[in-house]
Amino acid sequence: MPVPTPARTGGDVVAETLEALGATTVFGIPGQHALGLFDAVRRSGLRYAGSRTELNAAFAADGHARVTGTATPLLVSTGPGALQTLAGLQEAAASSVPVLGISSQIPSAGLGGVRHGYLHELPDQLASFRGVVKHARLVRHAAQIEPALTEAWEIALTAPCGPVWLEIPQDVLLAPATVPPVTSVSWSPRPPHPRPELVAETVRLLDGAQRPVILAGGGAARASAELLELAEKLRAPVVTTYGGKGAFPWEHPLSARSWLEDRHTTSFLADSDVLLVVGSGLGEMSTNYRTFRPTGTVIQVDADLAVLESNYPALGVHADARLLLRAVVSGVTARVPDGVAEERVRVLLERVRARFAEQDRDLEWQVLSALRSAVPDDTPTCWDMTILTYWAWPAWDPRGGPQLSAQGAGGLGYAFPAALGVAAAVDGPVLAVSGDGGAMYGISELAAAAQQGSRVVWLIVDDGGYGILREYMTDAFGEATGTELTRPDFAALAESFGVPATRTTPEALHADLVTAFASGGPHVVVLPTVLRTFAPTHSEQP
Structure with a gap:
């Protein structure tokens, strides 16, 4: 029937x-x-x-x-x-x-x-x-x-x-529908257009700057072409916030990258005579926990009216980043390349590297390097609130792949379910990175990954607890409370869902990840190790 x-x-x-x-x-x-x-x-x-x-x-x-x-x-x-x-x-x-x-x-x-x-x-x-x-x-x-x-x-x-x-x-x-079938709708987003006089003032300030610098936040992510054109026309170095990663080419000679929790980068931003902030609210992480003290003029461009001048005095421009950058690019005077800005960037990054060379963090660099070399270019990556993420925020070269994390609100458990959402939209593999504490939030989604055949490689760094909170509490109080966790055998648990799993070591991580990405479906890689964060420098004034 x-x-x-x-x-x-x-x-x-x-x-x-x-x-x-x-x-x-x-x-x-x-x-x-x-x-x-x-x-x-x-x-x-x-x-x-x-x-x-x-x-x-x-x-x-x-x-x-x-x-x-x-x-x-x-x-x-x-x-x-x-x-x-x-x-x-x-x-x-x-x-x-x-x-x-x-x-x-x-x-x-x-x-x-x-x-x-x-x-x-x-x-x-x-x-x-x-x-x-x-x-x-x-x-x-x-x-x-x-x-x-x-x-x-x-x-x-x-x-x-x-x-x-x-x-x-x-x-x-x-209830039975009382309206005819919906076949078409009409909608249009309403991007805020910059006022012409604010565009003119922005152009005037940038043209008169001797040491212009651009700080690109998440709001600049979809204006990367305009950002690149403006930076090259002004010969202005570009620092990207963690949310703005990917908005500017990582290896570009004007790329000062994302070392925001470093006093040298903080000083670099503060020393600019005109700092153009695009799509960032200048919150605590973007300002090295508010140790940033600008000595020049700040121009803050943001589509969110609430953030303009909320943390620092600035020429506030309420506008969509792409529209503002497009208007400013057509107005500023192109500068003759003389290598000065590129040299400033080179010196900055050399100072950052020297600071890290003084720290005993060889294991962390080894893990991050193995991960970066194993992940195919253009692969989206999703990061939980875990120690390896704290390294990836400033140090990860996206290589064309979006770098997603829960840095906005900072909640645990984001990486793996977000990666499943990404996998539903892209034709290719996706990386998720969690600690063992954050992994437990999303462990049930192994069933969804198996059911949907999602091409997600999930790296779980198992350090026996809430690693970053362990460090914070030990530094502040001498010992940690509530941070040590009983965990499952993550590899065996993944396999019980029908998801292949690999136990690895820092030395075998690269090869095991390459194999996982080649598997064509979900795969869990468990790395038992204890990583440490880099030594903070935000207590030092720039």
């Missing part, structure tokens, strides 16, 4: 609208109130990539959105399911990532406390998200679904990008 075609529902309107907006993949976990939504996804052209916890689904959507540059839907159920996404959405908000959260709600009859006793009921679920996301809305009728989704999509992708949140009651998702 043929299966009857179900009537279109509110869930179908959601799926139709997402497809019309350009979504191809959705992440999340079904739940009782959201069944109508997930059934509609099954009947649609959308690809569903499931996770094992809502937090990990949020991290996966975050990773997918970062590499695609567009909004990524995250579908979850009411109450506990929705609330578990909050840490992931906080990271998306801190890193300006356009995640489109869509949650079910209890039936309409119970909203506003009219009736009580519904499963998963919260007095005001929407209130839990308003302080985290850019935009939050409750949809009450099928006719509101397409306009609300289109509005949210546009807001998520309007600079500064960020997560948004919609809630739709169970009965609205299940």
Whole structure:
């Protein structure tokens, strides 16, 4: 007997609208109130990539959105399911990532406390998200679904990008649709255009500078061509923040790289007579824990109005980075290359190398070097909050591959689920790096990796606990508390999920990683070793 075609529902309107907006993949976990939504996804052209916890689904959507540059839907159920996404959405908000959260709600009859006793009921679920996301809305009728989704999509992708949140009651998702099928929608992000007089003043200051320097943050990531053109025209060295890695060619003679927690780089930035800050809020990590003391003029360009001059006095320019850089490039006077700026960069990097040569960190350099030489060029990498990441933030050469981390909010467990989200968007392998503490947050996603055949190589550095917290607490108090952990046999655990695993050593790491990347599917590499962070220099004034 043929299966009857179900009537279109509110869930179908959601799926139709997402497809019309350009979504191809959705992440999340079904739940009782959201069944109508997930059934509609099954009947649609959308690809569903499931996770094992809502937090990990949020991290996966975050990773997918970062590499695609567009909004990524995250579908979850009411109450506990929705609330578990909050840490992931906080990271998306801190890193300006356009995640489109869509949650079910209890039936309409119970909203506003009219009736009580519904499963998963919260007095005001929407209130839990308003302080985290850019935009939050409750949809009450099928006719509101397409306009609300289109509005949210546009807001998520309007600079500064960020997560948004919609809630739709169970009965609205299940009820027959009262609107015709959604086949096309109209939306357009609204990038802030720089005011002409601010462009003119920026050009005037840069043309008059003797030692201009550019600090490129995450907001410059999608303006790399304009950034390169401006740097070469001005002969201006470029320092990238950790979030801005990849915005400027690593090996370029004007690349001063990303040694932000180094007093020599801090001094280099402070000594510029004009510092053009593009897409950075000048927070504590970008300013060497606020030891940066500029001696010249700071020009701060950002699409996020809230960060302008929030930490340092500056000529604040509210603008999209690409639009501002494009305008400034056409206005500044090209300088004759004389090698002076390149020599300043060479001396800076030589001083940084000399400082590290004084430290006993041969093992850390060995591990990082083995990892870099084994990872194919253009491979996206995802990093958890672990000691090896603290090295990778300044030292990793992206070589064309996006470098993603939870540096925005700093939560544990980001790397592996984010890598699964990335793997759903790219045709090639992905690297995830975790410590053993952070790995336990995402260990259940080994099941998702096996089920989806994701080409993720997951390196777990097993040092027996929360390594970075162990160092912090020992340095501050003489001993650590709560940092030592009982762990599973990660390799055996991975293999129990059907994921191949390798136990390695620092000496064998390169060869074992090469084999893992050649496997064509998920692979776990476990490295039992204790790494140390580099000696801090932020206590020294520049």
